[in-house]
Amino acid sequence: MKVRVLYSGGQDSSLSAVLLEPFFDVELVTCSFGSASWRHAGRAAEAIGFPFRVLKLSPEVMEGCIDLMLKYGYPRYGINYVHLKALEAAAKGGGYVADGTRRDDHSPALTMAEVKSLEMRLDVQYIRPLAGYGRHAIDALVKQHFEIVEGPAIEKSDYESEIRSSIIEKYGKETVSRLFPQEHPQSRVMRRLQK
Amino acid sequence: MKVRVLYSGGQDSSLSAVLLEPFFDVELVTCSFGSASWRHAGRAAEAIGFPFRVLKLSPEVMEGCIDLMLKYGYPRYGINYVHLKALEAAAKGGGYVADGTRRDDHSPALTMAEVKSLEMRLDVQYIRPLAGYGRHAIDALVKQHFEIVEGPAIEKSDYESEIRSSIIEKYGKETVSRLFPQEHPQSRVMRRLQK
Numbered sequence: 001m002k003v004r005v006l007y008s009g010g011q012d013s014s015l016s017a018v019l020l021e022p023f024f025d026v027e028l029v030t031c032s033f034g035s036a037s038w039r040h041a042g043r044a045a046e047a048i049g050f051p052f053r054v055l056k057l058s059p060e061v062m063e064g065c066i067d068l069m070l071k072y073g074y075p076r077y078g079i080n081y082v083h084l085k086a087l088e089a090a091a092k093g094g095g096y097v098a099d100g101t102r103r104d105d106h107s108p109a110l111t112m113a114e115v116k117s118l119e120m121r122l123d124v125q126y127i128r129p130l131a132g133y134g135r136h137a138i139d140a141l142v143k144q145h146f147e148i149v150e151g152p153a154i155e156k157s158d159y160e161s162e163i164r165s166s167i168i169e170k171y172g173k174e175t176v177s178r179l180f181p182q183e184h185p186q187s188r189v190m191r192r193l194q195k
Numbered sequence: 196m197k198v199r200v201l202y203s204g205g206q207d208s209s210l211s212a213v214l215l216e217p218f219f220d221v222e223l224v225t226c227s228f229g230s231a232s233w234r235h236a237g238r239a240a241e242a243i244g245f246p247f248r249v250l251k252l253s254p255e256v257m258e259g260c261i262d263l264m265l266k267y268g269y270p271r272y273g274i275n276y277v278h279l280k281a282l283e284a285a286a287k288g289g290g291y292v293a294d295g296t297r298r299d300d301h302s303p304a305l306t307m308a309e310v311k312s313l314e315m316r317l318d319v320q321y322i323r324p325l326a327g328y329g330r331h332a333i334d335a336l337v338k339q340h341f342e343i344v345e346g347p348a349i350e351k352s353d354y355e356s357e358i359r360s361s362i363i364e365k366y367g368k369e370t371v372s373r374l375f376p377q378e379h380p381q382s383r384v385m386r387r388l389q390k
Contacts, residue, residue, distance in 0.1 A: 001335065022217045023336060096332065103326070115329070125332040131298070132323030134314060137291065140196065141218060 003096035003127065004029045006086055007052070009044030009156040011142045011187040012130060013100030017050055018145055018192075019129040020098060028052045031086040033062050033162045040188060041157035048146070048192040057159075061085045062166055065159075069167070069179050075160075076107040082159050083108035084118070091124040098127040103134055147191040154186040198291035198322065199224045201281055202247070204239030204351040206337045206382040207325060208295030212245055213340055213387075214324040215293060223247045226281040228257050228357045235383060236352035243341070243387040252354075256280045257361055260354075264362070264374050270355075271302040277354050278303035279313070286319040293322040298329055342386040349381040 003020055007013045007028035017026050028050045030041040038054045045052035061082060069078035083099070087110075091097045101109060110118070110126075119126055130138060142148065155161065160180075167176050198215055202208045202223035212221050223245045225236040233249045240247035256277060264273035278294070282305075285292045296304060305313070310321055325333060337343065350356065355375075362371050 001339075019214075019218070023214070023339075098327075119329060119331075125329055125335075127329075127332055128327030130327065132293075132326030134310070134320055134322075136314075137320040137322055140320075144196075144218075 001025065001096060002027065003098050004053075004090045006031070006083075006090055006097070006099040007041050007045060008100070008158045009041035009188050010100070010158070011146060011148050011189060012102060012138070014044065014048055014146060014189040015138065015142055016098055016100040016129045017048070019141075020127070021050075024096065026050050029055055029090045030157045031055045031057045031082075031089060031159060032157070033057050033059070033159065033166070035162050035165070037155065037161050038157045040155050044156070044189045048189055055086070055089045057082070057085060057089060062163065065163060066167055066170070069163075070171075070175075073179070075179055078163070079160070080108045080110070082163070084110060084114060086159070087118060087126065088122060091118065091122040091126075094123045096125045096127055098129060100130055101128050102130045102138060103132060145193055146189045147193060148187045148189050150185055150187045152183040152185060154188050156186055156188045196220065196291060197222065198293050199248075199285045201226065201278075201285055201292070201294040202236050202240060203295070203353045204236035204383050205295070205353070206341060206343050206384060207297060207333070209239065209243055209341060209384040210333065210337055211293055211295040211324045212243070214336075215322070216245075219291065221245050224250055224285045225352045226250045226252050226277075226284060226354060227352070228252050228254070228354065228361070230357050230360070232350065232356050233352045235350050239351070239384045243384055250281070250284045252277070252280060252284060257358065260358055261362055261365070264358075265366075265370075268374070270374055273358070274355070275303045275305070277358070279305060279309060281354070282313060282321065283317060286313065286317040286321075289318045291320045291322055293324060295325055296323050297325045297333060298327060340388055341384045342388060343382045343384050345380055345382045347378040347380060349383050351381055351383045 003024040028045045030038045032038040065078040198219040225233045227233040260273040
């Protein structure tokens with residue numbers, strides 16, 4: 001059974017792939033709006049030994065995302081929207097799609113209604129391998145399986161960096177600072193410790 | 196890392212153990228109020244090749260459960276209460292505990308507040324390997340990994356059979372029929388198909 005895992009090169013989506021590996025044929029998929037930031041994920045995918053593919057998301061998805069962020073004044077609904085569109089893109093062809101969202105994540109997070117709708121509309125099964133794991137359990141598994149680099153300035157391939165750049169271009173730096181007041185810590189996987 | 200998995204011998208707790216196996220040292224744990232129904236789980240545990248242990252729950256837990264069932268008029272809160280007490284019993288000694296509850300299960304299901312409380316009070320990490328899987332994905336994995344028997348009359352080692360017997364003894368058959376109007380389908384694992 002083949003599963004396409006939305007992949008950023010960070011610890012969560014990497015761990016998600018490793019948890020699925022004994023049971024599925026895993027393919028890592030990174031969505032991109034056209035910039036080269038997917039290369040960070042590509043290098044991490046190579047480092048942990050999974051096949052990797054880039055999926056292009058349309059400019060309309062970017063516009064819809066920024067529209068939601070400006071409307072609400074914070075990133076949550078925009079990020080959720082892009083994540084849902086990325087899952088839909090990865091789900092083309094049916095089968096299984098997965099991501100690295102955690103039990104304790106608030107965003108991106110699909111509602112149960114969105115999950116059921118995704119699964120029915122696209123005849124796909126959506127798997128969240130980390131949904132049943134809390135923070136400490138994830139930290140322990142990550143430590144066991146990966147060498148990572150962490151910090152606010154680590155570049156990985158989540159759509160956030162492309163979205164920020166696009167907002168700066170159209171609305172200026174102040175708007176980005178207002179929408180994203182906090183930098184959250186990033187991680188990128190450098191090496192796999194066990195296989 | 197050792198994990199104790201609450202185990203009934205049914206397909207969900209068996210699949211939970213198999214999903215954890217590549218990453219943890221799995222021990223299956225069946226809770227019992229004193230009857231011999233744990234033997235069904237013991238046979239299934241042997242069939243799928245995991246170490247197995249029985250944990251005794253106190254008569255007070257049974258009384259508390261029946262009290263909640265009679266109070267609400269349906270089993271949900273009573274079942275949740277026993278499940279929480281079973282997790283607490285399995286959590287003694289810290290580390291990791293797990294169960295076979297699914298994404299789409301309503302009962303037993305801990306609230307997020309109960310999960311955090313369990314983890315903090317007992318210094319344990321609670322893992323739900325099936326929390327990120329929908330029904331069709333679970334069906335496909337079960338089919339791939341187990342030979343099972345299914346039906347309303349299949350005996351496994353969930354506490355429900357012991358609770359029903361106790362209610363019949365104290366309050367009669369009518370009370371059981373009122374509290375549990377529907378028989379839900381049961382499964383028991385007979386054999387493992389891959390290892």
